[in-house]
Amino acid sequence: MNPYLIQGPALISFSGGRTSAYMLYRIIQAHGGKLPDDVVVAFANTGKERKETLRFVHECGSRWSVKIHWLEYRLDGFEEVGFNSASRDGIPFRLLIDKKGYLPNAVTRFCTSELKVRVMKQFALSIGFTHWHNVIGLRYDEGHRVLRQLAANDAKRERWTTLMPMAKAKHTKRNVLAFWLGENTDPIDLTHSLPQGFDLGLRDYEGNCDLCMLKSRGALKRLMRDNPGMSSWWQDREASITMKSERATEAGRRFTTEYSYADLEREIASQPFMPGLLDDENYEYDAECGLHCAGEAA
Structure with missing residues (x-):
């Protein structure tokens, strides 16, 4: 059976990166170009996503004629927004920090658990789901994260069971990059036409959350150097x-x-x-860090 043929009720967690977008495309195609009513797509915006990410999410929805629910954390739950009304100045994240009275870090990642995982759970409950499939874009080449999710499924602590169709289909980063970039080796300096006609337009180390603390020191410094003012928030x-x-x-x-x-x-x-800022990077993790955090938290 096609692993991308998802049975509802299901919530597709769209991180806004290439991997989860590839997964979404394959799911849409598996369903003949239109998702069933009980298979819904959600993107949780923290307010610190890159502008390229927001544009990419919007473009995926428009080009593929799929409804993507844009969600944002609020003190009393969540709010459904859209491309034009989505926060671009970190308001959801700031509200959460002010409520907590301290900052998240690599160990205490409440930014993901509250701004993404909990928000998507509240959304699923609000549309009438009681138990559902949580569909995330973990690839076959992310074995330890896949195993962690399988263990979480076995524990049965949540209302959802996580599905990882990319892992089941044995699709890897190579498949994702070929789908989006084709013969291009740099998503910024294109030398060939893009296979899908559009792309995220970010390099791996840039990630979706502009200066996420999970990025390494070198990546953060390069981003700050290349984007003056980005660190002010x-x-x-x-x-x-x-x-x-x-x-x-x-x-x-x-x-x-x-x-x-x-x-x-x-x-x-x-x-x-500062030459060699990324010499010590394993920056593949940064490409969709929100997705991986959400996967771990779920």
């Missing part, structure tokens, strides 16, 4: 928690315990030319 959150919150431990005052975002900006200022 993150620095403001760290400064605000440090000054106002009594609940925040030392770890809860920084997104990354080893350094602050202000520290990184100072390093960039003192080293304007």
Whole structure:
């Protein structure tokens, strides 16, 4: 049986990256070009997604004639928004941080569990789902994450069972890149036409969340250097928690315990030319970090 032929009720978790978009396309095709009414697609916007990600999500929905539900965290639950009304200034994320009184980090990833996983769960319940398939874009070449999900399914702690059609179909990153980039080796400097006529337009290390703390130090510094002002929101959150919150431990005052975002900006200022910033990167993880976090949390 075609692993992309998803039986409802099902919620397809669309991270906004190439992998989950590839998965969505294959699911749509498996259903003859139109999803059943009980197979729905959702994208949870934290307000810190790249503008390229928002455009890509919108374009996937428009080109493939599929309804994508744009969701955002609110203090009283969630709100369904759209491409034009979606936050681009981190409001959902800031609301959550202010409520918690401390910052998420690589160990305490409440940004994903609250802004993505919980929001999608609330949405599924709001449309009448009681138990459902949660469809995520983990590939065959992400074996340890796939195994973790299978173990979570066996534990049966949630209302959903996670399906990973890409892993079952043995589709890998190579399949995804061939689908989107074809003969191109760089998504920014194109040398050939794009197979689908459009693409995310981001390199792997850039990721969907602009300066996610899961990115390595080198990737963060390169992004800050190439995008002046991008770190302002993150620095403001760290400064605000440090000054106002009594609940925040030392770890809860920084997104990354080893350094602050202000520290990184100072390093960039003192080293304007930094060759080899990505020499130590395993930045494939950054490509859809939100998806992987959500997968782990689910």
